[in-house]
Amino acid sequence: MSIEELLSKLPVFARPELSTFVPYDINSLTSEMVLEKQRDEQHKKIRIITAISLSFIAVITICVLAFFVNYTKKQRKFAKNPPVSSRNLANRPLPPAPIYHPRNF
Structure with missing residues (x-):
């Protein structure tokens, strides 16, 4: 394989006819670039x-x-199983009233 054959297989790097980028222009620089x-x-x-x-x-x-x-879980748990003290106070009948009798004095 010769060098000419290798060079023929390589891609061609020809410059394009038109410019592919805007040339650098010092006049386009402004103070807005810093502000941006x-x-x-x-x-x-x-x-x-x-x-x-x-x-x-x-x-x-x-x-x-x-x-x-x-809080909601605690409220539901309390509603299902109230504490013993509150159950007894709520459902307990009132004690009988003392009977007034003159001999008791």
């Missing part, structure tokens, strides 16, 4: 703060929901 970078950094900070605050709100919401679920 600052604005992008500010948007990045705002996104991070928003993500942190949303995660904080989500954690608080989960804690509140867990509290309500626990």
